[in-house]
Amino acid sequence: MKAYVLEAVNELILKEVDKPQCKKGYAIVEVKAAGICGSDIPRIFETGTYHFPTIPGHEFSGIVREVGDEEYEELVGEPVGVFPLIPCRECDSCRAGNYEMCRSYNYLGSRCDGGFAEYVLVPIWNLLSLPEGISYEEAAMLEPVCVARHALSRLGDIAGKSICIFGPGTIGLLAAQWASVLGASKILLAGTKKQQKELAEKLGDFSFCNVREENVEEFIEKETNNLGVDIVVEGVGNNDTLSTCLKVVKPAGSVLMMGNPHGDARIEKAVFWQILRKQLKLYGTWNSSYHGALESDWTEAVEAIKTGKLKPALQITHRLSFDELHKGLKIMKERKEFYNKVMITR
Numbered sequence: 001m002k003a004y005v006l007e008a009v010n011e012l013i014l015k016e017v018d019k020p021q022c023k024k025g026y027a028i029v030e031v032k033a034a035g036i037c038g039s040d041i042p043r044i045f046e047t048g049t050y051h052f053p054t055i056p057g058h059e060f061s062g063i064v065r066e067v068g069d070e071e072y073e074e075l076v077g078e079p080v081g082v083f084p085l086i087p088c089r090e091c092d093s094c095r096a097g098n099y100e101m102c103r104s105y106n107y108l109g110s111r112c113d114g115g116f117a118e119y120v121l122v123p124i125w126n127l128l129s130l131p132e133g134i135s136y137e138e139a140a141m142l143e144p145v146c147v148a149r150h151a152l153s154r155l156g157d158i159a160g161k162s163i164c165i166f167g168p169g170t171i172g173l174l175a176a177q178w179a180s181v182l183g184a185s186k187i188l189l190a191g192t193k194k195q196q197k198e199l200a201e202k203l204g205d206f207s208f209c210n211v212r213e214e215n216v217e218e219f220i221e222k223e224t225n226n227l228g229v230d231i232v233v234e235g236v237g238n239n240d241t242l243s244t245c246l247k248v249v250k251p252a253g254s255v256l257m258m259g260n261p262h263g264d265a266r267i268e269k270a271v272f273w274q275i276l277r278k279q280l281k282l283y284g285t286w287n288s289s290y291h292g293a294l295e296s297d298w299t300e301a302v303e304a305i306k307t308g309k310l311k312p313a314l315q316i317t318h319r320l321s322f323d324e325l326h327k328g329l330k331i332m333k334e335r336k337e338f339y340n341k342v343m344i345t346r
Helices: 040-047 070-075 136-140 142-153 170-182 194-203 214-224 239-246 267-278 299-307 322-334
Strands: 003-009 009-016 026-036 059-067 078-082 120-121 127-130 161-167 186-191 207-210 229-234 250-258 283-285 316-321 341-345
Touching: 009 120, 009 322, 026 078, 026 136, 026 186, 026 322, 040 170, 040 322, 059 070, 059 136, 059 142, 078 136, 127 299, 136 250, 136 341, 142 170, 142 299, 161 170, 170 194, 186 194, 194 207, 207 214, 214 239, 214 250, 214 267, 229 239, 239 250, 239 267, 322 341
Parallel strands: 161 186, 161 229, 186 207, 229 250, 250 283, 316 341
Antiparallel strands: 003 009, 026 059, 026 120, 026 341, 059 078, 078 127
């Protein structure tokens, strides 16, 4: 089969490799669509995976072609989404059902071979059958869709609350879509590009601030009648944005830290006081909840997409063929043109 093999940092090679062999408890999935995640860029070009060689790609969907157990034969031919985290099932977090916080997990696309290939070996438990009406592209976006849903779930009921999301990238805009589904009263976005605003206008009733052209603190004061927002989502991962989030959130409000940090975080003393004096609630978030066919972020996401409440495919800015993966990676690495989600299809 054809696969993109990362043989060393910055050495991703399209080559013929052996098709994975199916085994008990696993299935062979033929990949139909795979999204490029922002985390794939440093993984491929800067840090590498956990070992070499590795086939990257953790956002993908496809068709089950083989199963290792007779009892799962009915899955053959089924379209599926794939939860990429493979939990150990033995640690305290796993025993509590919090698989996303597993202490000893495997991971498709970084710790074992993933979706930038024609076929992938996937544990059957990690397969979520797709109902009619969900495309392979939408299914390939389930992972970031669920990361966004899981992030907002940390906040409890957000209905009737105002929210400002700093960093309207792929997950930031998905979070905005979810905030609308969940009944937020006002959804503000703070970004840096006019194309982000144009895309946001296609997705919902959001107010957008270009922080390079406007004062974001004044924008939020105006939008909230000087009260501040109930919830702020830090989706960028840098000091300046975090500091601004702590300033603009209202007293007793919530700050959700969602962006992967670019480096060490240092908060000025005056800003740190905001946490204390406002008695703020700070939340962290990681990955998403998944319980197979049982209720989770993933089943909720499938239902929201199927019913049209959530429209992740509208965020796909680039659709490329399997042979054009390097082109998609270059677009995201060089940042010379606007993108939100780059999708590879077969």
